Amino acid sequence: MDESMMLDTKQYIIIKFDSEQYGISISYIDNIVRLQPITRVPHTQHYFLGIINLRGEIIPVMSMRKKFELPDKENTNQTRILILKLEGNNNNKIGILVDEVKEVVTLTEENIEKISSETADIKAYLSGVGKYNGTLISMLNIAALIADIDNE
Amino acid sequence: MDLSQYLDIFVEETKEHLNNLNDQVLILEAEPENIDTVNEIFRAAHSLKGMAGTMGFKRMQRLTHNMENVFSEVRNGKLNVNADMVDIVFKCLDAIEGYLNHIMESADEGTEDNDELIELLEGALAQSGTAPAASDEPEPVTVDKMGGSAAEASEAPAASGADDAKKKYKSIPIADFEKNAMVEAKEKGLHVYASTVYIQESCLLKSARAFLVFKNLEGKGDIIKSVPSVQDIEDERFDLDFSMFIITDKSIDEIKHLIENVSEIEEAVIEEYDVPDTVTETVAEEAHEEEHAAKGSAPAAKVEKKDEKHPAHTKPGKPVVNRSVRVDIEKLDDLMNLVSELIIAKNGLVAVAGDSAIQDQSFNEQIEYVERVTTNLHESVMKVRMVPIESVVNRFPRMIRDLSKKLNKEMELIMTGEDTELDRTVIDEIGDPLMHMLRNAADHGLESTIDRLKLGKPQVGTIRLDAYQDGNNVTIEVSDDGAGVDVEKIKRKAVEKGNITEEQAEYMSDKEAIDLLFMPAFSTAEKISDVSGRGVGLDVVKNKIEGLGGDVEVKSKLGEGTTFIVRLPLTLAIIQALMVDVCGEKYALPLNSIVTVEEIMPEDIKYVHTKEVINLRGSVIPLVRLNEVLDIEASECEEESEDQSLVAVIVKKGDKQAGLVISNLLGQQEIVIKPLGKYIRVPKMISGATILGNGEVALIIDSNTLV
Numbered sequence: 001m002d003e004s005m006m007l008d009t010k011q012y013i014i015i016k017f018d019s020e021q022y023g024i025s026i027s028y029i030d031n032i033v034r035l036q037p038i039t040r041v042p043h044t045q046h047y048f049l050g051i052i053n054l055r056g057e058i059i060p061v062m063s064m065r066k067k068f069e070l071p072d073k074e075n076t077n078q079t080r081i082l083i084l085k086l087e088g089n090n091n092n093k094i095g096i097l098v099d100e101v102k103e104v105v106t107l108t109e110e111n112i113e114k115i116s117s118e119t120a121d122i123k124a125y126l127s128g129v130g131k132y133n134g135t136l137i138s139m140l141n142i143a144a145l146i147a148d149i150d151n152e
Numbered sequence: 153m154d155l156s157q158y159l160d161i162f163v164e165e166t167k168e169h170l171n172n173l174n175d176q177v178l179i180l181e182a183e184p185e186n187i188d189t190v191n192e193i194f195r196a197a198h199s200l201k202g203m204a205g206t207m208g209f210k211r212m213q214r215l216t217h218n219m220e221n222v223f224s225e226v227r228n229g230k231l232n233v234n235a236d237m238v239d240i241v242f243k244c245l246d247a248i249e250g251y252l253n254h255i256m257e258s259a260d261e262g263t264e265d266n267d268e269l270i271e272l273l274e275g276a277l278a279q280s281g282t283a284p285a286a287s288d289e290p291e292p293v294t295v296d297k298m299g300g301s302a303a304e305a306s307e308a309p310a311a312s313g314a315d316d317a318k319k320k321y322k323s324i325p326i327a328d329f330e331k332n333a334m335v336e337a338k339e340k341g342l343h344v345y346a347s348t349v350y351i352q353e354s355c356l357l358k359s360a361r362a363f364l365v366f367k368n369l370e371g372k373g374d375i376i377k378s379v380p381s382v383q384d385i386e387d388e389r390f391d392l393d394f395s396m397f398i399i400t401d402k403s404i405d406e407i408k409h410l411i412e413n414v415s416e417i418e419e420a421v422i423e424e425y426d427v428p429d430t431v432t433e434t435v436a437e438e439a440h441e442e443e444h445a446a447k448g449s450a451p452a453a454k455v456e457k458k459d460e461k462h463p464a465h466t467k468p469g470k471p472v473v474n475r476s477v478r479v480d481i482e483k484l485d486d487l488m489n490l491v492s493e494l495i496i497a498k499n500g501l502v503a504v505a506g507d508s509a510i511q512d513q514s515f516n517e518q519i520e521y522v523e524r525v526t527t528n529l530h531e532s533v534m535k536v537r538m539v540p541i542e543s544v545v546n547r548f549p550r551m552i553r554d555l556s557k558k559l560n561k562e563m564e565l566i567m568t569g570e571d572t573e574l575d576r577t578v579i580d581e582i583g584d585p586l587m588h589m590l591r592n593a594a595d596h597g598l599e600s601t602i603d604r605l606k607l608g609k610p611q612v613g614t615i616r617l618d619a620y621q622d623g624n625n626v627t628i629e630v631s632d633d634g635a636g637v638d639v640e641k642i643k644r645k646a647v648e649k650g651n652i653t654e655e656q657a658e659y660m661s662d663k664e665a666i667d668l669l670f671m672p673a674f675s676t677a678e679k680i681s682d683v684s685g686r687g688v689g690l691d692v693v694k695n696k697i698e699g700l701g702g703d704v705e706v707k708s709k710l711g712e713g714t715t716f717i718v719r720l721p722l723t724l725a726i727i728q729a730l731m732v733d734v735c736g737e738k739y740a741l742p743l744n745s746i747v748t749v750e751e752i753m754p755e756d757i758k759y760v761h762t763k764e765v766i767n768l769r770g771s772v773i774p775l776v777r778l779n780e781v782l783d784i785e786a787s788e789c790e791e792e793s794e795d796q797s798l799v800a801v802i803v804k805k806g807d808k809q810a811g812l813v814i815s816n817l818l819g820q821q822e823i824v825i826k827p828l829g830k831y832i833r834v835p836k837m838i839s840g841a842t843i844l845g846n847g848e849v850a851l852i853i854d855s856n857t858l859v
Contacts, residue, residue, distance in 0.1 A: 039841070039848065039851065041851065044832055055848045056843060058826045058829060081387070092830050092831070094829065117768060149831045
């Protein structure tokens, strides 16, 4: 960890939707769990699938596909729920349902190109594009994603 | 010494003293001659002064000191209690509360000197014609630090004069083994000295000074006994003096010198101690036992009764009247969480036992045993968290008194059931809503004194606050015998404000009209006073109470008065619930709102305004299809055939009822209520979630929102 700090690098979890890869800074990740029964909550935001029990704690789970307005896809054996912990408060955990968690990569700052976009779809939640082994990874801006939920 | 660690205790105890003072001053206002009350006030003021001094809050100390002086004069019969004085004292209490609030926010008392108040106090004092310094002498009150023997001690001075009064060690009971040690020492030619050491009143670090005294004597002799105990002295649980017995070969002057060498020691009274003979021994023995049983109780029997009524009012750090421990509420929350986890785990075990093929008798017995223990454990923890509502309502008599003056209406507050207990978290939240309702009753409810006389009502308006436990709920009723709610006036107002249409107003029942009071920004006060009527009002009360899982209802009769009925759950964390199945989804319905479960034949369903209702034993009850309310897709639900009967859970809210249509009953269960987290939007009808035995999550339906 010390070494990577010195090189100004960060670790990212790579998740996949269809052929696209997205990166989430590992500092947000609390846990990665397999798909489990989700209890539906009526009359809530359309992208929230419901709530799950994570070792006695109730955690709301939202679908990234629904949030990003991607077409629905059946859950597979690869489907995972990423539990994100948000700054400061331990009680503010949120789960996101993703198609697949691929790997953890280490990127240096210079491998990430900052972008800014005003579009309403997934691109609104991107903070940059990273290059890794010849593939492109879109960096998710989790803070923006969460702030967006807060505002509703 | 770092005092910050005592800050919490200081704040708590100051609050208690303030509450006590408020109560007592109110009593004093009614009965100015009541000497017990004067004593009590004096003692509380004295404690406050001491505590503020110890914590270094100079301004607060100064104010309480002046208050104490005034009551010292009252106690000595040199000053009479009058209305002006009571007003001044109430102002002082408010000022002290101001200090306290400042201290709670910033650990600092602030810069308000309250010179005016101090002048007023000194003015009051001047009437008695004595200098304020008069009360600075060691008061007999300090002897109550000495435990059960204090009664003896307070008699002693009368008999043998002022000098003996200082020899407090005389009244200390000596145990057998201590006496033996003394006799033995005397036989060996050693001296046994008894000494009472007085520390200067201005001393901030009393325990440090006492410690130095002990340290100086170390090596010069043995201290065989000290009162209060060394531990209590270290914890600063003593007033300005302590007594001890020393066995030494040194001369009396040498020892006296050693003690008085410590700075800030006022005086050390010391003399050779005559070991008491056997005759006094039995007496001492008894007193000693008494000391163990009731250490720290007040000196006179009369006052002791008072202390029982206010167990919290004892001197700093000595809450021994009923043995109790102060526990941080967070620790209790942790404990409650653990119990919740345990109940979830227990439910898991029960589920496994039910499912699995192991039908082992002893296994099942053990599970039942665990179930019993966890239920008892839960009840115990809940009881620990229960606080009598007294701690909230005891400030209300004072408030009503002030309101009475401010509004120029004569009124009295009658409270019953102050000992009704509620969960600490509920207690913390319920104060403001109750205060609001009382203010409402005083301002809007009661007519002016003149109007009351015209109407032939008693001149003094009555406001009641009645609390009682009702099954799994606690009910608090706030009522007044005032004008009652004018339904037509409300309707007019609502139409004016555009909340309802003329037509709606016409068909509205009185009850529905009264419920309009809870609409946001709805006030019928013609005149806006600073007491109430600023538009933030009953809607906030309602929201708060519903947030606590309770509900509020109004009953009113024009000309006779209004009653607000608040129902609150006993606890927030763990409840008994009926588990139901709605089209394959599991939901929990809190048991306390369920009346019955009924089987309904389709032909019994009637329609009123296109809404489904049933006639249940003479009352017409609307039906609520839970699958529709909960937005469950029709495809999930089995197509019900025309002649199939329905299961409906009849729930109540106040005296309204509704039938919730479900698919299946799953049984009763103890459930732990968990919040759904911050981000997901939760409809009002869902009050939380719970984890079932198999790890599944079920939502809890707040049936109040569906009735």
